[in-house]
Amino acid sequence: MSAHATNVDSTLAADGLPNLGCCPTARQISGRGQLPAGPLGVPNAAPDAYVARAANGEFELAFILDNLTCAACVGDIEGRLSRIPGITSARVNLTLGRLRVTWTDPAFAPSRIAAELTALGYRAIPYDAAKLERLADDRDKKLLRAMAVAGFAAANIMLISVSVWSGNVTDMGPATRDFFHWISALIALPAIAYAGQPFFASAWGAVRHGRVNMDVPISLGVLLATLASVMESARSGEHAYFDAAVMLLFFLLIGRYLDQNMRAKTQSVAANLLALQAVAATVIEPDGRRRSCPADQLRPGMVVAVAPGDRIPADGIVTRGRSDVDTSLVSGESLPQAVAPGTQVYAGTLALSGGLDIEVTSADRDTLLGQIVALMTNATQAKSGHTMLADRAARLYAPAVHVLAATTFAGWMLLGAGGWHPALMAAVAVLIITCPCALGLAVPAVQTVATAALLRAGVLLKSGEALERLAEVDTVVFDKTGTLTLGQPEYVGGDGATPEDLALAARLAQSTRHPLAQALVRHVGVPPRPVPVQETPGLGVSAIVDGRQVRLGHRDWCGGAATSAPTTTHSELWLKVDGRPPVRFFFRDAPRGDARRVIEALRNKSIDVEMLSGDRRAVAAPLAQALGIVTVLAEARPDAKVAHLKTLAAQGRKVLMVGDGLNDAPALALAHVSMAPASGADISQSAADIVYRGEALDPVRRAIAIARVARRRMRENLILAVIYNVLAVPLAMAGLVTPLIAALAMSGSSIVVVLNALRLSHQAKDRAP
């Protein structure tokens, strides 16, 4: 992997995928991200438990890579891993964000792979490949193969049909025409037998259970059209519908494939997020040995080691070590909390500055985290039902078609115009004309285009339903910490501090990962000369500068308690230089740069905006005011958030909940539709319907805008399909539809619908510069 390729790629990422904070390299440059990135960032769990044995005797291990977006990532990972002796192959799947590594030597330690990925700065989660992948894969391929066969047959039969149509109005003899019809039959019969299977199987399943679904009229139409065409060919008739039957299958398979593809994509997002939750913990055995153990197998009494930068896997009491713990994802509290032996810590919080040993008091379902999960499961069950637009259309469609075809047949028989043959042909024409080509494409085409547009905006859908739900939203409820705000402090000013003090403080601050210290360094900007410091986890850092003892840290530790400085709502950091009174610096959790603009834009679309926060009212209210939010609910625990959303739902409001924390997860699961930033807690990401990436809040606005346009396009498409049927069906019932007209009508309506869907892509670009 050369530096050249990395450059090419980062330009690409900047142009094509804004704000994605691409690979770890890019993230380090932007200096953001909830987790401290970089080589010393998040150690990856030991993956031994997930090693699988492939059929050819090789060992196989699959990972989900959390922060994988570009070619540089692919090259780096594959290059570095395949250089490890023993590894036979390492292959990244960029589409799914997954990595597969194989090796043959049983003595090879898979933890080396995890270690290498950690060194590269990737968060890699081993997972059970067999469980996740195989099924969807097979279905997908079957559809693609059927589509290929149908496409091949449709193109060739159309070629022949065009000759027949032009021959019919010129000088083609009946013998040549019949010959062409039989060639068409030769191609069409096997193609229909193969490519029609997905529809026939589903239709048969429905009929056998006494139900009717969309596939019943489709199968009936295709089979009857084929049968009638064979009969026509045999009696040397003028019209055969082989082209219509096969083209129908082809168009419908395209729609089916788009639908399936979108489902597979959204499911893989959901599955990746789910696997992220299954973190492994490092257990310290009584004899001092360390082993890796899945977090859900921890039992009370076990002792686990937590490295700096690691998430704490279970609720417990600290037995050794001091650290600052970032509880923002659990409590919504924006400042880290200092812990020492004896302090209670909660699962899901992040140890920042020092390593800890923790004795587990409750694990898995009994943890605070587990209780939130339980709350979330209940909320999911309470979620309102939603029927997709396409299903509603289909429900009306199937009976209507059958009635129309039967009426046509009966009508022709009653009128007695030439016996059953013209009656059957007219009924077949009705079935072909009404076959839901446009209907089958109308919604999947829009969904596919919308999903792609959303992806470009950094928004990942976890289900197709989310898109439709999002379009109905009339109220947006934001969480505060980490959603409306950056979740990281910003320097706002000092109290008695001179610029020299600030520079001195920044020199000390440089060597610690405490968020306040890092904010200080960010504010000073130019990297000051570092000094060797001593860190006292949970309290601060100290150093000897120019022969004087200097301390930077907590109020008490720096002698701040001795002064009569009043407490404020701001977070503070104290600096104590020997022989001088201590000074302090103030910080606040700054709102996201575009938060005000986004909220205003939502308002302009007559969407209500509310704020829900677990934080104190004194902190929440001023921020809400600054952002122009009127309704604020502060000091809300997870169950209070759920209750509030239930109230809103009872008022008939369609709520979009946006939140990042663990404490938001139940609310996210309950809301009509929900979004979580990719920087949020894993569990909130898997509770939400939609995940968005980047530093800005704008994806929320854009997602709603795109969803609304998408819904409009879907409706238009359905209306177009209806108009087409209203025009064409009377012709078919009157027996005026020749194969030529059928082909024109079908392809015409399908193309119109697809073009209308593609319009969305341009609109999405215009609306979101």
Added chain:
Amino acid sequence: MTVIAYLLPAALALGFLGLVAFLWCLKTRQYEDLDGAAYRSLLDQEPDDKR
């Protein structure tokens, strides 16, 4: 009309060739990671795949 005798089979054979090529691509898993394939062309060299 004798031209049909070889034009028609030729057209069908070409189409069939395309179909077979597509099915082969599918079978050799070339449709599994379309995004990755797009980016891979930007890499200077493919890492050794010793499979």
